[in-house]
Amino acid sequence: MSLESYMNEVGQKARAASRLLTRATTEQKNKALFAMANALESARPRLKEENAKDIENGKQKGLDEALLDRLELNDARIDGMIEGLKQVATLPDPVGEITDMVYRPSGIQLGKMRVPLGVIGIIYESRPNVTIDAASLCLKSGNATILRGGSEAFYSNQAIAQAVQSGLASAGLPEDAVQVINTVDRAAVGLLITMPDYVDVIVPRGGKGLIERISKDARVPVIKHLDGNCHVYIDDEADLEKAFNIAMNAKTRRYGVCNAMESLLVNARVAKDILPRLADALSEKGVELVGCDLTRAIIEAAPATEDDWYTEYLAPKLSIKVVDDMDDAIAHINQYGSHHSDAIVSQNYSKTRAFMTEVDSSSVMVNASTAFADGFEYGLGAEIGISTDKIHARGPVGLIGLTSQKYVVLGDGHTRDN
Amino acid sequence: MSLESYMNEVGQKARAASRLLTRATTEQKNKALFAMANALESARPRLKEENAKDIENGKQKGLDEALLDRLELNDARIDGMIEGLKQVATLPDPVGEITDMVYRPSGIQLGKMRVPLGVIGIIYESRPNVTIDAASLCLKSGNATILRGGSEAFYSNQAIAQAVQSGLASAGLPEDAVQVINTVDRAAVGLLITMPDYVDVIVPRGGKGLIERISKDARVPVIKHLDGNCHVYIDDEADLEKAFNIAMNAKTRRYGVCNAMESLLVNARVAKDILPRLADALSEKGVELVGCDLTRAIIEAAPATEDDWYTEYLAPKLSIKVVDDMDDAIAHINQYGSHHSDAIVSQNYSKTRAFMTEVDSSSVMVNASTAFADGFEYGLGAEIGISTDKIHARGPVGLIGLTSQKYVVLGDGHTRDN
Known part of the structure; x- marks a missing residue:
């Protein structure tokens, strides 16, 4: 036949x-x-x-x-x-x-x-x-x-x-x-x-x-389940303790998974307060850092290329960008992200409300780790994949x-x- | 440019x-x-x-x-x-x-x-x-x-x-x-x-x-909104008065619409009781009839070809088939239909329950005209089309x-x- x-x-x-x-x-x-x-x-x-x-x-x-x-x-x-x-x-x-x-x-x-x-x-x-x-x-x-x-x-x-x-x-x-x-x-x-x-x-x-x-x-x-280029944005009104925990969890819980953070966005007003501590903890875990110029003025990191912002490393590597404000972060996520799972850490009610609406991703997290994007965590029992499409099924x-x-x-x- | x-x-x-x-x-x-x-x-x-x-x-x-x-x-x-x-x-x-x-x-x-x-x-x-x-x-x-x-x-x-x-x-x-x-x-x-x-x-x-x-x-x-090759199946346990009204409404309310009946399926046990009356009323409205051999033994109709069963006439024309039972009707609908809107007329509870589950169409009607398949009738307010896809949006x-x-x-x- x-x-x-x-x-x-x-x-x-x-x-x-x-x-x-x-x-x-x-x-x-x-x-x-x-x-x-x-x-x-x-x-x-x-x-x-x-x-x-x-x-x-x-x-x-x-x-x-x-x-x-x-x-x-x-x-x-x-x-x-x-x-x-x-x-x-x-x-x-x-x-x-x-x-x-x-x-x-x-x-x-x-x-x-x-x-x-x-x-x-x-x-x-x-x-x-x-x-x-x-x-x-x-x-x-x-x-x-x-x-x-x-x-x-x-x-x-x-x-x-x-x-x-x-x-x-x-x-x-x-x-x-x-x-x-x-x-x-x-x-x-x-x-x-x-x-x-x-x-x-x-x-x-x-x-x-x-x-x-x-x-x-x-x-x-x-x-389709394409890549998970997930972001955490740390706002200037973030509780920095929560921000530290969420960023560490999103990056280091597991490296090869699609809900791992691949890019960290930090508001310029708190970059000096949070980045050194995060960089130390990440380096201790063996995570390689690349960053924008502003990031590199604060911590040690290799220069990030345009390609880095698009990349799902699935590895102990993280790109870091210092942004002016939340709008800047949202624009970055919508442009470079893969519409998988992205998080904001902020105590400001109005900002979390806007972030939730404007970020075009299958899961949007507020003060929670991107690691939660998962069929079992969402109570689906099992998943056949995480859809990055908009049509029919989105997310787990x-x-x-x-x-x-x-x-x-x-x-x-x-x-x-x- | x-x-x-x-x-x-x-x-x-x-x-x-x-x-x-x-x-x-x-x-x-x-x-x-x-x-x-x-x-x-x-x-x-x-x-x-x-x-x-x-x-x-x-x-x-x-x-x-x-x-x-x-x-x-x-x-x-x-x-x-x-x-x-x-x-x-x-x-x-x-x-x-x-x-x-x-x-x-x-x-x-x-x-x-x-x-x-x-x-x-x-x-x-x-x-x-x-x-x-x-x-x-x-x-x-x-x-x-x-x-x-x-x-x-x-x-x-x-x-x-x-x-x-x-x-x-x-x-x-x-x-x-x-x-x-x-x-x-x-x-x-x-x-x-x-x-x-x-x-x-x-x-x-x-x-x-x-x-x-x-x-x-x-x-x-x-x-996608492909064709509406809609069926009405008249069961042997149908209330024939309801069946007559539904069939007439589904065919003659408007001819050029996608929710119009294009094929009528009639259970062999009631074909002699319902077809002559329907044929008279349809002919009076100027509807051209084509049918299977069993149909043509009861009423006047041109012979239906294999193509007829697939055809959305969008015109005063109807194909008629006499079927052995409901399973035969369901098999016909799932094979020749366009998964748009299909109806059963029956007073038998178990059959209506099975028809509803087994007919693979975007709208399945029980004792109601296919003409109801419409965004306004369904309360959507307006419709951009009637999807015959299964993914994402189905029906109006x-x-x-x-x-x-x-x-x-x-x-x-x-x-x-x-």
């Missing part, structure tokens, strides 16, 4: 499965999730065997240590997948909820019903545990899923897919509700993102390069972000006059 | 204006809308003069009567635009609303704030009144707008743009908040839909061909559909531990 016929068949099967999933009860979906967990447990030796093939191939291809590490399925990671499945089973089912039900003047009752998106295509890189994360969230939200993992994890993903499909079958759900592409041919991605008849939305999970490529070529909507995307709403109209023979 | 530089400049100005609009108060926006209404009133003679140029050019180009009619700006249509502006001014302002504000276990307060999308590009055909509809809805929802009307309405649209911009200026809002492209070069559309840095979403208003072309080439999200799109939500986090020095 040609790749095109194969992908078309996958698409058709997914669409058919998504129709059947509209009838799946919450109980069935949860049963399937628990059955998948059991199937993974039983398949543990096989998962490790298949994973060993991927690791061996990866070594021969000369993958670096970090990639090989992400690829590995050890017992702890298999435990994590099993635990994840059980957690998703405990989350409330968003599908079918009807809200805003009102009588309209015409006499009809109008409401909004939460419904699955339909078929979701997930494209990800080498981490095989994403297969389970994505499949479980999509299933719980009533969607059929087509998964395309990195070619390095081919054998691991196929083994995981078997466990997933046996779980679906044992709950009486269609096995095609979760399909894992069974070819490493890169052209499969190009086909997957250009089948609007069969795929309703694409969620790419991986580096910025992958996501940009997919967004550029896709013919279906993409829920959980089960609700994988659904849509349709209108339902209840009449009793109602017709429209005018 | 090259077209590219021009469009880039338009985009940059729109982005800058959208930043300023985040500070616009509801009062200012309403003041601008009333000022636009006054400016249109004062410009009435000039609007007609400029419109006469378009009409004259259109005649020379040999536009047909229907197009020339849509192009015309007579007093009634100018009155309509003025009335529309005042109506949008009276609608509640969705921007800034914070909902779902809760304390999280970490101690932060988390809520969702409704915010404008940013910059909206509107591409439409020859009706100049769309310029005012679109500009007013986008302004009220806090968005900057770039309007690209049909080249046939060039002079009319430029004259309307002047009135719009004078209204903005008199309310202290940036004139660039509404820009009308000042060239008829078709390449401008191609540029407008491929500027993700400056344009957040595209709303095409026009025929299916226009919308499909734009969706295909766009590099920014598109809120009003002010809310032109906004998004961001998370706001209020802390008091909160940092994240784990």
